[in-house]
Amino acid sequence: xxxxxxxxxxxxxxxxxxxxxxxxxxxxxxxxxxxxxxxxxxxxxxxxxxxxxxxxxxxxxxxxxxxxxxxxxxxxxxxxxxxxxxxxxxxxxxxxxxxxxxxxxxxxxxxxxxxxxxxxxxxxxxxxxxxxxxxxxxxxxxxx
RNA sequence: CAGGUCGGCCAGGCGGUCGCGCUCCGCGCAAGGCGCGGGGUGAGGAAAGUCCGGGCUCCACAGGGCACGGUGCUGGGUAACGCCCAGGCGGGGUAACCCGACGGAUCGGGCCACAGAAACAGACCGCCAGCGGGCGGAGGGGGGCCGUCAGCCUCAGGUUGGCGGUUUCUCCUCUGCUGCGGGCAAGGGUGAAAAGGGGGUGUAAGAGACCACCGGCGUCCGGGGUGACCCGGGCGGCCAGGCAACCCCCACCGGGAGCAAGGCCAAGCAGGGGCGACGCGGAGGCAGUGCCUGUCUCUGCCUCUGCACGGGGCGGCCCGUCCCGUCCGAGCCCCGGGUGGGCCGCUUGAGGCGGCGGGCAACCGCCGUCCCAGAGAGAUGACCGCCCACGACAGAACCCGGCUUAUCGGCCGGCCUGGAGC
RNA sequence: GGGGCCGUGGUGUAGCCUGGUUUAACACACCGGCCUGUCAAGCCGGAGAUCGCGGGUUCAAAUCCCGUCGGCCCCG
Numbered sequence: 001x002x003x004x005x006x007x008x009x010x011x012x013x014x015x016x017x018x019x020x021x022x023x024x025x026x027x028x029x030x031x032x033x034x035x036x037x038x039x040x041x042x043x044x045x046x047x048x049x050x051x052x053x054x055x056x057x058x059x060x061x062x063x064x065x066x067x068x069x070x071x072x073x074x075x076x077x078x079x080x081x082x083x084x085x086x087x088x089x090x091x092x093x094x095x096x097x098x099x100x101x102x103x104x105x106x107x108x109x110x111x112x113x114x115x116x117x118x119x120x121x122x123x124x125x126x127x128x129x130x131x132x133x134x135x136x137x138x139x140x141x142x143x144x
Numbered sequence: 145c146a147g148g149u150c151g152g153c154c155a156g157g158c159g160g161u162c163g164c165g166c167u168c169c170g171c172g173c174a175a176g177g178c179g180c181g182g183g184g185u186g187a188g189g190a191a192a193g194u195c196c197g198g199g200c201u202c203c204a205c206a207g208g209g210c211a212c213g214g215u216g217c218u219g220g221g222u223a224a225c226g227c228c229c230a231g232g233c234g235g236g237g238u239a240a241c242c243c244g245a246c247g248g249a250u251c252g253g254g255c256c257a258c259a260g261a262a263a264c265a266g267a268c269c270g271c272c273a274g275c276g277g278g279c280g281g282a283g284g285g286g287g288g289c290c291g292u293c294a295g296c297c298u299c300a301g302g303u304u305g306g307c308g309g310u311u312u313c314u315c316c317u318c319u320g321c322u323g324c325g326g327g328c329a330a331g332g333g334u335g336a337a338a339a340g341g342g343g344g345u346g347u348a349a350g351a352g353a354c355c356a357c358c359g360g361c362g363u364c365c366g367g368g369g370u371g372a373c374c375c376g377g378g379c380g381g382c383c384a385g386g387c388a389a390c391c392c393c394c395a396c397c398g399g400g401a402g403c404a405a406g407g408c409c410a411a412g413c414a415g416g417g418g419c420g421a422c423g424c425g426g427a428g429g430c431a432g433u434g435c436c437u438g439u440c441u442c443u444g445c446c447u448c449u450g451c452a453c454g455g456g457g458c459g460g461c462c463c464g465u466c467c468c469g470u471c472c473g474a475g476c477c478c479c480g481g482g483u484g485g486g487c488c489g490c491u492u493g494a495g496g497c498g499g500c501g502g503g504c505a506a507c508c509g510c511c512g513u514c515c516c517a518g519a520g521a522g523a524u525g526a527c528c529g530c531c532c533a534c535g536a537c538a539g540a541a542c543c544c545g546g547c548u549u550a551u552c553g554g555c556c557g558g559c560c561u562g563g564a565g566c
Numbered sequence: 567g568g569g570g571c572c573g574u575g576g577u578g579u580a581g582c583c584u585g586g587u588u589u590a591a592c593a594c595a596c597c598g599g600c601c602u603g604u605c606a607a608g609c610c611g612g613a614g615a616u617c618g619c620g621g622g623u624u625c626a627a628a629u630c631c632c633g634u635c636g637g638c639c640c641c642g
Contacts, residue, residue: 070521087522088526124526257625389630401568
């Protein structure tokens, strides 16, 4: 628990002081990801979903007060190489956007096959659109 | 130069910014965890499909028979293989070279549709001689009849003979059709496949029936080779198809499960129900009991043990073997409850590279040198610039050896064929 | 990591084990006609199949063998 306190003080709030620039210290991916199958089940059952041709966002609030993210690429996406690529794109996009997310939510990102045809900025733009639609961006972004 | 064929290698590169797994060093902290800084390192030739073979681990070390499955020319390589190398045989190609489930069809069973006489056993058409009857044709002989001529007589007429004719009878020869019981298997036809090939002798007609040659098959002898097999010679009868990716036979191989194997630590929980061998005996010990006070009787409990029974390990069965148990009950089934954290296994290995040596080769031996991913929602990505033949198939999950499949292209080398020049 | 099943007209299946002779069968769907005022049902007729793909065995393969591709399911 002590580590989590430390982590909380270090990661999500950090970018806030910046002048709207996302150059803040990103979170350690290993600590914010979702792992357990039960978590995925819970989020997809209780959460709401927003979709885009490239991916689907499912979000549900959590009691931890931090943002946690899980990434999914099903067999429909393609072979192992294709699924790895899809997950990497989603992780990279989520990493860039992470500092601007409202804490206290669990997010599941589900890859769709067309994601293999685009480059990372487009994935990031799509994810940002979905997050804004879901109202999970930090206040400063909403103002802007 | 063009075309072909075989083999080997590579799998975008460089620089910058942000980011990830593992690891080492240093520093910090309410410290065996986390953070920061720095260094090192980080997917493939197929990592794939999971089609074979091993290592490793566990299963009360796995023996025999049957069954089941696999493999199938020979020799070698290997930890092993269904892989590789070399060789043999067969097939394709002008050649280099490539392809081949390539043991057994006189142990046996089964199948070979349709067509065809017949599919492993025969005769439809056909060829042939014989026999018998019938019908027909040709030729001939005889008799009869008719005509005619001649002779003779008892001259109306009769008789004998010649010649000619004959829708007449009979016989013989040849021949056609048909019937019967035979011989033959050359030719025809059917078929994917039909009893060696074509030539001669021979015969009633024919046939490997016989004769040379050729082609197989079997067998024997000699020679070469470790062997598959090859070469030469003799003999034999042509005894006689194909399918074993149908059963089968022969030889060889195979115990089962799989790193979620398996081991350790920590945490947590709650049990309930059903089925189940309803035995016999021996030895020892302890306790109680009886009176004939003993090396005794009976009862109960514990331990060991024989037989029987139940269950379990063995993919299946039997034998064998081992283990647990026989009512205070092994084991099995159903319902319910808990955990789903950490560590080891986990990467040094039949390992890579270089050299030397052996071998035609696959491969092996010795020496030197190197350490080269170890995740656990699962690490390689994002963006920019430059170069070029504009980037394919595709991601380790215990580890190796193969096979198969996918793949943009590029480089190097050996060999073959054709053309031109010197 | 183990194990199993299935690919046949548009759809769902049969045929495969035991190869051949049937033109690869059946139902629904489709097309045309009859019936009806119309539709449906019914009746009559018709079209539609590289048997997933590539090899092999065989005289002959949807069927047997090998390889390969795709889909589905089960166990841990």
